[in-house]
Amino acid sequence: MAITDFSPVDRAGAFEASFPSPRKPHTHRRTSMTTSGDNLKRLLDLYRTMARIRAFEETALEAHKAGDIPGPLHVSIGQEAVAAGLCANLRPDDRLTSNHRGHGHAIGKGAEPARMMAELYGRASGYCRGKGGSMHIADFSVGMLGANGVVAGGIPIACGAAQGLKLLKSDAIAVCMFGDGATNRGPFMEGMNWAALYQLPVLFVCEDNGVAAFTAAESVTAGQGVVARAESCGVPGVTVDGNDVLAIEETARDLVASIRRGEGPRLLHARTYRLLGHTSTDPAAWRRAEDVEAARGREPLTRFAKLLQERGATEDALGAIRKQAMDEMVKAREGARAAPWPETAVAFDDVQDVGAVAWAR
Amino acid sequence: MAITDFSPVDRAGAFEASFPSPRKPHTHRRTSMTTSGDNLKRLLDLYRTMARIRAFEETALEAHKAGDIPGPLHVSIGQEAVAAGLCANLRPDDRLTSNHRGHGHAIGKGAEPARMMAELYGRASGYCRGKGGSMHIADFSVGMLGANGVVAGGIPIACGAAQGLKLLKSDAIAVCMFGDGATNRGPFMEGMNWAALYQLPVLFVCEDNGVAAFTAAESVTAGQGVVARAESCGVPGVTVDGNDVLAIEETARDLVASIRRGEGPRLLHARTYRLLGHTSTDPAAWRRAEDVEAARGREPLTRFAKLLQERGATEDALGAIRKQAMDEMVKAREGARAAPWPETAVAFDDVQDVGAVAWAR
Amino acid sequence: MGAVTLVEAVRLAALQEMRRDNRVWVLGEDVARGGLWGQYKGFLDEFGPERVVSTPISESTIMGAGLGAALVGTRPIIEMRIFDFVMCAMDELVNQIAKVRYMFGGQAKPAVVVRMPHGMWRNSAAQHSQMLEAWFAHLPGVVVVTPSNAADAAGLLVQAIRSDDPVLFFDPKDLWQAPGELADEIAPIPFGKARTVRTGDAATLVSWSAAMPLVEKAAETLAGEGIAVDVLDLRTIWPWDEDAVAASVKKTGRLLVVHEAVEVGGFGAEVVARIVDRAGPTNLKAAKRLGAPRIPIPFAPPLEAAVRVSAEKVVAAVKGML
């Protein structure tokens, strides 16, 4: 059996029963359906963001399968509502740190899919000049401070970004994205204490998809959950249905507003579901088929489309949004495929100003 | 101004106001005074342990001042009740990991003061053959797995010791001592989650003396405190008055019993007070004089002596215990002073079996 | 047993040892599911969840708990998944595991194996490609194992599990699929004994881990051009087989150390410095190293390829020394 990726090799169902199937009811602060001030344009914008994220990742998956994209690829298909709902409330000068599953965060924050795709392809026109790839997507010009290959790696960085912004008397905030798996690493607790202590303008967002790599979150996480952990350290938190883009959008709006008012850090716990495997080559076959099936029924795009239709959007309008998104990404892919590789000299750039090796020594 | 130790150099009162003065009331599970089954012999044993710890450290302090003991020396004067009350409930095969302030833990666990003192002196007859010193006191023969120079360093080790004991089907438990400062390091949270997850036989003991080095705990610790942090990760905890040896002894007895019954990890939060500075050369002059004075009035030995007298112990009997303790430690000091240094070859021992350098290459 | 891949070889080695000694157990992320690389495939079924412990993402505690469990007499295999993540557990490794035996005057026996699959592999970029094995040769208290093929990896892993020393075992990611022959019973291979891969008088080539196959290929190319070289696989860089290298260099007068890691401050520097000192500089015609430039590992395939050592670069370096 060939090892093709950072993906599981023992896919038999030894742990099948441990995958979280009956979820605890989500705690909403209010029902998103009754929010006043909704208007179709805003809702369609949210849908568009989600559709673009989905289209980007489906295109990238295909390109990876075709052998065009090298390295590991972690997609967030099924989790798009979190990035979309959250980022609708952020300004370009708000800073965001991401994790290994960061395409949605980048697109939400305003990064250009064409340059992202070029980066996934390792091309010179990519955001990182081809030196980062999917796991290190960054666009500092829109406040996206980078994906991260280390679980929880972005947490201290976000704390520091918030501290720096505060020192500079900016009213921008920092946002920190991480998964359920990250809440078991020490820097999570250190970061909560730190942010609460200095009352930093930072929003922590736990994208809880119930799984870390190939192990169910429940089987490696004890106690009362991420919100209780954060609150024990002084960071107030709230749990929302992460597949309900409006719940995310509204909750994030309130949290961002209070953070921007200087009321200190907050945590948003979004319960969602990773529809595919850990990496693009992981079938995640150890999960119970009926759980995955049920999850598909709750997936955020379909679900939001239904709501939008209730609110007067036509299937045609939604289809057009999806098509536009897919066209954009196909074009991005074509551009990336045609783009030149970085010159070898680029490998020797961006190391450090003093003491860098010259190309070629 | 000479730097003589790991001690503060800017001793002016810039932070005076931040030292915790009005303490929150302690939460006892019951009043120690009304416990049934107390008997004078048991109480005098507790007093003896406290007196021996106090005498050991006072002797060591003097020896350090005299220039006999090299390296940094962290004493626990004022905190003796925690070690004494706790260790009264432990068996020799229970394992204990300690921190940088570990003399009391070692004596409580049954280590011999003479060999401890020899180690502080760096002599060949010391527990570590003179290679560890105060910060690395260990006596594996009585389950004392070592002091530690890294804050929180003992937490993962204790978790693993408990896990190993469980694997070996032993009914011994692991005990993990750390200060309030350690609760802000990531391994604290990781350890709580880990112990709760595997339901390990481990007792975490937070000796909260309200200060970490030269900084008040309150000024660097946000949120609801160590018990809330532990409980959020699934480890039940209880706060006791750490200067009340009976409260400690009783609470620890219950916790140890439930851990030994296989009920999983527990945390004991003991609020106490470090009467002296961080190291032997630190005057801790930044603290408010009246706070220190008030703390002296609550110090555990005097307080327990009063109680013992109410219960019928004579001042003579208590004096004799103190004198015996001091005699023991003076003798330990004399022995240490007279003991030979380790041979140079000892420096080359105990590195590793394979690939060790020979003396002298 | 016959032909197996490296990953299967180390799986069988760990399996054999866990069957032999029930104090041996493994902890790390996803190990109950066979491990990221399949190196523990089937272990859960055979040994159960108490000896095959899938852990939270808590590297500090994985490492530190491994130590604690060793201190009470068990013999853990600490699985780090990918080397780079050990950076999250360095206090536990460097300040605790490497020092407890010494600090406590011999009372502690930190019999752990820390497995850290390392090196460049399929464009994993800067945070998943590092080779820092040289750091640990500089760290007192540990053994550093750097196998380059299935049989060595299996034999060295058996030795590591039986060792009372803490052993840092660097699985070479890029060679997981490399085939090799394995005996039915895997015998331990002692630490510090180099393997002579081929012999010749023109120069001494020393390497280990993932660079080894390139060096062998280069040696073949050179042989085709009439240049015969000694090729030594160190197999462990601490302890390392100074005598074997010195003897070879005495014969050839020329030393080239090749590693995938950054050349500056790599273990090649130690080999060169030591051999120069032992042989006396005037007795040598050349003593050189070949490693990566001092840059993080880039993602794009052509960039990654450009900074990797290669058989061509080895050939050129040898010719440059003659």
Next chain:
Amino acid sequence: MGAVTLVEAVRLAALQEMRRDNRVWVLGEDVARGGLWGQYKGFLDEFGPERVVSTPISESTIMGAGLGAALVGTRPIIEMRIFDFVMCAMDELVNQIAKVRYMFGGQAKPAVVVRMPHGMWRNSAAQHSQMLEAWFAHLPGVVVVTPSNAADAAGLLVQAIRSDDPVLFFDPKDLWQAPGELADEIAPIPFGKARTVRTGDAATLVSWSAAMPLVEKAAETLAGEGIAVDVLDLRTIWPWDEDAVAASVKKTGRLLVVHEAVEVGGFGAEVVARIVDRAGPTNLKAAKRLGAPRIPIPFAPPLEAAVRVSAEKVVAAVKGML
């Protein structure tokens, strides 16, 4: 200014830079109280608690937050208190700080100074005495500064604070009280320029950090016996002044690198390997290193003394080369 101790010199250097540039700030344990060593004495009063931030004992976050704050345009001094504790923050240092600029294709500017007082000092034993500066010369993306005296420490710290590169600044604990002369305005000292301490033809002695005074003392002793040596203080080991060392060795034909760190895999190996390669081995009469044996640092004073490099050992090593 006149005569000051090293700790006062670096205090004044940081003070000058924090006055010059209000984006500069410091974070670490107890820094508001002046720092463990007094290196920030009085800073709180002058700059307030937003720029002199006493932190929890959270090394990972101290390091990582420093990086985050740099990424938004501030210039933090990250104080690690004692080098050994950086082991609790290695992911943030190695996987993040050293790599962000590269990984993100130049978008990030990790302008941090990480201060790590290192080395043996008054019998602090195995967990508070390490010198692992060689590790960081092997790590792409960072500058490694290793001063040996008050004036150099001050000038190099000014340079470090002004640098856009991440600078790892190793304060030499054992030399805190060493006196030196300081100008009223502290000028930056460029990285990678060695300081010539004394000159002679018999051999080239290269050192840095806390070993430097011993080497100077040894050179004096040797001079008294009619043996004149070149003595070079590298001041920074990455970049390091290869040209200066090569030029000296060309003259003397003999190289001795002295450091307090463990000899095996220390930066001395890199200096030797590089110089041997540049000069060609046959042009050298000797190329040696002198460092600590590969053992953790013991507590007892006679043991600590025995494993330390000393002026006597340096003298003996030089004589052994002649």
